[in-house]
Amino acid sequence: MSPVGLNHILFLSSALFFIGVYGFLTRRNLVTLLMSIELILNSVNINFVAFNKYLYPENLDGLFFSIFIIAIAAAEAAVAIAIIINLYRSHQSIDVEDADSLRY
Amino acid sequence: MITSELFSVLKHEFCLLAILLVFLVLKIREREWKNETLIQLMNGLLVLNFIIGWLMNSEGVLFDGMFRNTLLIAFEKNILNFAILIVHLQSTEWMRRHKHLPEFYMLIVSSMLGMFFLLSSANWLMFYLALELSAIPLAALCNFDLEKKASGEAAMKMILSSAFSSCILLFGISLIYGSTGTLDFGEMAGRLSAMPLQILAFIFIFTGFAFKLSVAPFHFWTADVYEGSPVPVTSYLSVISKGTVVFVLSTVFYTVFGSMSGIWYDVLVVSTVITMTIGNLFALRQTNMKRFLAFSSIAQVAYILIGVSAGNEQGMASSIYFVLIYVFSNLGAFAVVSHISAMTGKESISDYNGLYKTNPALSWLLGISLFSLAGIPPTAGFFGKLFLLGAGAGTGNWPLIIFAALNMVVSLYYYLRVIRAVFMEPADSAIPKLTYGISVRLAMLICLGGMLLLGFTTGLYEYILSLSFGLK
Numbered sequence: 171m172s173p174v175g176l177n178h179i180l181f182l183s184s185a186l187f188f189i190g191v192y193g194f195l196t197r198r199n200l201v202t203l204l205m206s207i208e209l210i211l212n213s214v215n216i217n218f219v220a221f222n223k224y225l226y227p228e229n230l231d232g233l234f235f236s237i238f239i240i241a242i243a244a245a246e247a248a249v250a251i252a253i254i255i256n257l258y259r260s261h262q263s264i265d266v267e268d269a270d271s272l273r274y
Numbered sequence: 275m276i277t278s279e280l281f282s283v284l285k286h287e288f289c290l291l292a293i294l295l296v297f298l299v300l301k302i303r304e305r306e307w308k309n310e311t312l313i314q315l316m317n318g319l320l321v322l323n324f325i326i327g328w329l330m331n332s333e334g335v336l337f338d339g340m341f342r343n344t345l346l347i348a349f350e351k352n353i354l355n356f357a358i359l360i361v362h363l364q365s366t367e368w369m370r371r372h373k374h375l376p377e378f379y380m381l382i383v384s385s386m387l388g389m390f391f392l393l394s395s396a397n398w399l400m401f402y403l404a405l406e407l408s409a410i411p412l413a414a415l416c417n418f419d420l421e422k423k424a425s426g427e428a429a430m431k432m433i434l435s436s437a438f439s440s441c442i443l444l445f446g447i448s449l450i451y452g453s454t455g456t457l458d459f460g461e462m463a464g465r466l467s468a469m470p471l472q473i474l475a476f477i478f479i480f481t482g483f484a485f486k487l488s489v490a491p492f493h494f495w496t497a498d499v500y501e502g503s504p505v506p507v508t509s510y511l512s513v514i515s516k517g518t519v520v521f522v523l524s525t526v527f528y529t530v531f532g533s534m535s536g537i538w539y540d541v542l543v544v545s546t547v548i549t550m551t552i553g554n555l556f557a558l559r560q561t562n563m564k565r566f567l568a569f570s571s572i573a574q575v576a577y578i579l580i581g582v583s584a585g586n587e588q589g590m591a592s593s594i595y596f597v598l599i600y601v602f603s604n605l606g607a608f609a610v611v612s613h614i615s616a617m618t619g620k621e622s623i624s625d626y627n628g629l630y631k632t633n634p635a636l637s638w639l640l641g642i643s644l645f646s647l648a649g650i651p652p653t654a655g656f657f658g659k660l661f662l663l664g665a666g667a668g669t670g671n672w673p674l675i676i677f678a679a680l681n682m683v684v685s686l687y688y689y690l691r692v693i694r695a696v697f698m699e700p701a702d703s704a705i706p707k708l709t710y711g712i713s714v715r716l717a718m719l720i721c722l723g724g725m726l727l728l729g730f731t732t733g734l735y736e737y738i739l740s741l742s743f744g745l746k
Contacts, residue, residue, distance in 0.1 A: 187445055194438055203434055210441040217448035226455040232448075235399055235457065239444065242406045249410050250433045253417055257426045269427045 179220040186213035283334035301376040342396040346741040363717035364609040365506035367616035385411040389518040409436040416503040428502025435495040443482025449475035490549040500568035505612035517597040542583040550576035581662035591739040592661035599658035606643035606721035628701020648689040654728035
C-alpha cells in the first residue's frame with residue numbers, strides 16, 4: 171500500500187466541495203443548505219492544511235487561514251440561523267419553496 | 275513614530291470605529307434615545323467622517339504587508355464616505371419611523387468598515403476577513419423590517435448567496451495558494467504562470483466576485499434582495515457594496531492577475547455580453563421600481579466591466595469615475611423611490627403615473643437621474659460611459675464596443691418608459707403632494723448638482739487618472 175499523498179487528500183477535498191455544491195443547489199431545506207455550505211468550507215480547510223503540510227511546510231499561512239475560516243463560518247452560521255428562525259416565524263416553514271413572496 | 279504612522283494610514287478605519295463606539299455606548303446605556311436625536315448625531319458624525327477623510331492622506335503598508343493604503347485607495351474610500359452620507363440623508367423618513375436605530379447604525383458602519391479593509395487588503399487572508407465583515411452585517415440589515423415577510427426572505431437569499439459565493443471564492447484561493455505557496459498579493463503576482471490549476475483557481479475567484487457584483491449568470495439574488503430589503507439598505511447595496519467590489523475587482527485583476535490578462539480579458543468579455551443582455555431584457559418587463567433599478571444596476575455593472583477589461587490606467591480611472599457618477603445618478607433615483615416608498619408605501623411603476631402633476635420637483639430629479647443612468651448628454655452618465663467605452667476601445671475589440679453601444683439604445687427604452695409614466699401618463703389616483711424635510715432635500719440637491727456638474731467638467735477624471743498611474 172502506498173502512503174497517503176497530497177493527491178489522495180486533494181481528491182477528498184474536491185469530492186467534498188462538489189458534494190457541497192450539489193447539496194446547495196438541490197436541497198430545499200434551509201438548514202440543509204447551511205450544512206452544504208459547511209461542507210464546502212471544510213473542503214477548503216482540508217485544501218489549505220494539506221497544501222501547507224505537503225508543499226510549503228516552512229511557514230504556516232495555510233494553517234492560519236483555515237483557523238480563520240472556522241471562526242468566520244461560526245459567525246456566518248449564527249447570523250444565518252437567526253435569519254432562518256425569523257423566516258420560520260413569518261412563514262411557518264423553513265422550506266425554500268415556501269419563501270416565494272418575491273418573484274417575477 | 276510608529277503610532278503616528280498607524281493613525282495616518284488607518285485614518286478612515288479609525289473614524290468608522292469611533293462612530294461604531296459612539297453608538298455602542300449609546301446602546302448599552304439604559305436610556306431610550308429619541309430617533310430625531312440619533313439621526314442628527316449620525317448626520318454630524320458622517321459629515322465629520324467625510325471631512326476628515328480628505329485631510330492628510332498618507333500612503334503606507336501596515337501589518338507585515340497585509341494592509342496597504344495609497345492615495346487612490348484613500349480617494350475610493352472618500353467616495354464611499356460621501357455615498358454613505360447621502361444614503362443616510364435621503365432615508366431620514368424611513369429612519370424616523372423605525373425602532374432600534376443604534377443597532378441599524380452599528381451594523382451599517384461595521385459593514386462599511388469591512389469594505390474599507392477590503393479596499394486596502396494586500397493579502398488573501400485580510401481580503402477574506404474583510405469580505406465577510408462587509409457581507410454578514412449586510413444580511414442582518416436586509417432583515418431589518420422584521421415584521422415584513424419579504425424582508426426575511428430577502429435576508430435569507432442574501433446570506434445564502436453571499437455565503438455560497440465566498441465559499442467558491444475560498445476554494446479558488448486555496449487552489450492558488452497551493453500552486454504559488456503565498457497569500458501575499460505582490461509575491462503571488464510574481465509566481466503566477468497561467469498553468470491550468472491557476473486558471474481554474476482564477477475562474478473560482480472570479481465566480482465569487484461575480485456573485486457579489488451580480489454579474490450574470492450569478493445575478494438571481496439581486497432583484498429579490500433589492501425588492502425585499504428596506505430602502506436605505508437597497509441603496510447601500512446598489513451603490514456602496516457594488517462600488518467597493520468594482521474597486522477591489524480592478525485592483526485584484528491588475529495587481530495579482532496582471533500576468534494572466536489574456537485569460538481574464540476573455541472571461542470579462544463573455545460575462546459582459548451575457549450580463550448586459552440579461553440585465554436589459556429583464557429590466558424591460560419589471561413593474562416594481564426597486565426591481566427595475568436592480569436590473570438596471572446589473573446592466574450598469576456590465577459597462578463597468580468593459581472599462582476594467584482595458585487593463586490599464588485608463589480602465590482603472592474610468593471605472594472609478596463611473597462609480598462616482600453612478601453614486602450620484604443611482605442615489606438620485608433612489609432618493610425619489612425611497613421617499614415615495616417611505617411616505618406612501620407605493621413602489622410599482624404604474625403608481626408613478628402622473629407624478630409630474632403633483633410633485634414636479636421629484637419628477638425632475640427622477641427624470642434627470644434616469645437620463646444620467648441611460649447615458650444621455652449633458653448629464654454626467656454620458657461622460658462616464660464615454661470614458662468606459664473609450665478605455666475598452668483601447669484593446670481594439672470593436673464588436674464588443676458596438677454591442678455595448680447598441681445595448682445602450684435598448685436600455686433607453688425602459689428608462690424612457692418610466693419617464694413617460696411620470697411625465698405623460700394620465701393619473702387615476704396620482705401620488706399626493708409629498709412634503710420633504712431639509713435633509714432629504716439636501717441629499718436630492720447634492721445628487722442633482724453632482725449629475726449636472728460632472729456633465730460639464732472633466733477635471734476630476736484627470737485627477738483620478740493621475741492617481742491611477744504607477745499602479746501596477
